[in-house]
Amino acid sequence: MTDMAPGTAARPEQPVFELLDVEKVFQVRPPGSIFSRRTVGLPALDGVRLKVRRGASVALVGESGSGKSTLLRVLLGLDEPTNGRALYNARPIGEMRRAGPAFARDVAMVYQDARGSIDPRMNVGAAIAEPLRHFGIVPPGEIPGRIAELLDRVGLSPDTALRYVSGLSGGQVRRVAIARALASEPSVLVADEAVSGLDVSTQAQLLNLLRRLQREMGLTLLFITHDLGVASYLCEEIAIMYLGRIVETGPTDAVLAAPAHPYSAALRKAAPEFSAPITEPLPGEIPSPLNLPKGCRFAGRCPRAAADCRDVDPELRSHGAGRMVACLHPLDAP
Ligand SMILES: Nc1ncnc2c1ncn2[C@@H]1O[C@H](COP(=O)(O)OP(=O)(O)O)[C@@H](O)[C@H]1O
Ligand code: SF4
Ligand SMILES: [Mg+2]
Incomplete structure (x- = not known):
């Protein structure tokens, strides 16, 4: 397991990541004003609270534009x-990143565009050797052996090292991206839609691989997906996002069996078999992040909305058994 940077020795109960009311505002031109220099603030994240325990597997779920990628960044x-x-x-985190390579070594990322994240002029071996060299993981003479081990760990043969990503299938490229992420011996793996766009059987093989690696290596896994089936298969915990905020968190099985937030219930209803990814937005008007309503941001689409929902912006509060929900009138357990 990775050495910690000086002064970061973690207590077991201390979360790996903790977000305390995080806001991320992007300055953008208002719609229809391409020639104006005036900008307005777009809150991509708005009051996000999240704790990630060491060794946890957490799925971040939400429709496109809900702020998942910004949260990962x-x-x-x-x-x-x-x-x-x-x-x-x-x-x-910013301080840790600037302090030296320990943070980047410990927190590895598998990008959404795995093919685009690997230089097409490098063969697979050279692409995996890069982080091994950069972080000084093994002496130069041991690099070829380590590349073979990493390829084996992700289910690829050693001769894949001589191939180029242009000649590999989508599933093989994702495996190479995972091997490369593991090269720095991280304790945290962060992945953005790492299995989307693949056929179902390739997706299943990759999910099996990720689940096995997470358990065998004790990795902390943060996995962005718009597929509740993927979330429930891979991650013990789920955090559901809506318009820049986490609206429900808890054990994945409990949340998906009996969602407490009406938005989670709507997502669950949209994917009843756990097999359909969320491709279509749910019915109802999604407010623009540039013009959020007062009160609950889900009120315009919520079948349970009451008068107070138009006034009070609900905070994420405890909802029993490791669960949290941001709703004034959460659904009860069945
Ligand atoms: N660099 C950026 N500049 C301006 N707006 C951005 C930028 N990145 C994201 N956004 C906006 O922030 C919101 C959340 O985006 P994102 O985090 O990519 O969501 P998701 O990954 O859930 O689809 C969207 O409204 C998006 O348009
Ligand atoms: S606070 Fe009100 S509008 Fe918002 S999700 Fe809960 S019931 Fe619906
Ligand atoms: Mg995204």
Whole structure:
């Protein structure tokens, strides 16, 4: 397991990541004003609270535009929060990232566009050797052996090292991307839609691989998906996002069996068999993040909306048994 940076020795109960009321506002031109220099703030994340325990597997789920990728960028230290605090082992993520290579070594990313994330001019072996060299994981003479081990760990033969990504299938490229992410011996793996766009059987093989690696290596896994089936198969915990905020979290099985937030219930209803990814937005008008309503941001689409929902913006509160929900009138357990 990875060495910690000085001063970051983690207590077992300390979360790996903690987000405390994180806001991320992007300055954008208002719609229809392409020639104006005026910008308005778009809150991609708006009051996000999240704790990720060491060794946990967490699925971040939500429709397109709900802020999932922005949340990952904040966790990776690629975007600084505009407000609030984003912590890794109780220290600000931005500070950790700037302090040296320990953070980047410990928190590895599998990109959504696995093919695009690997230089097409490099063969697979060279692509995996890059992080091994950059972080000084093994002496130069041991690099070929380590590449073969990493390929084996993701179910690829050693001769894949001599091939180029252009000649590999979608599933093989994702395996190479996972091998490359594991090269730095991280304790945290972060993946954005890492299995989307693949046929069902390739997806199932990759999910099996990720689940096995997470358990065998004790990795903390953060997995973005718009597919509840993927979330329930791979992750013990789920965080459901809506318009820049986490609206429900808890054990995946419990949340999906009896969602407490009406939005989670609507997602669940849209994918009753756990096999259909969320491709279509749910019915009803999604407010623009540039013009959020007062009160609950889901009120315009919520079948349970009451008068107070138009006034009060619900906070994420405890809902028993490790669950949290941001709703004034949560659904009861059946
Ligand atoms: N770099 C950026 N500049 C301006 N707006 C952005 C930027 N990145 C994301 N957004 C906006 O922030 C919101 C959340 O985006 P994103 O995090 O990509 O959502 P998701 O990954 O859930 O689809 C969207 O409204 C998106 O248009
Ligand atoms: S607070 Fe009200 S409008 Fe918002 S999700 Fe709950 S019931 Fe629906
Ligand atoms: Mg995204």
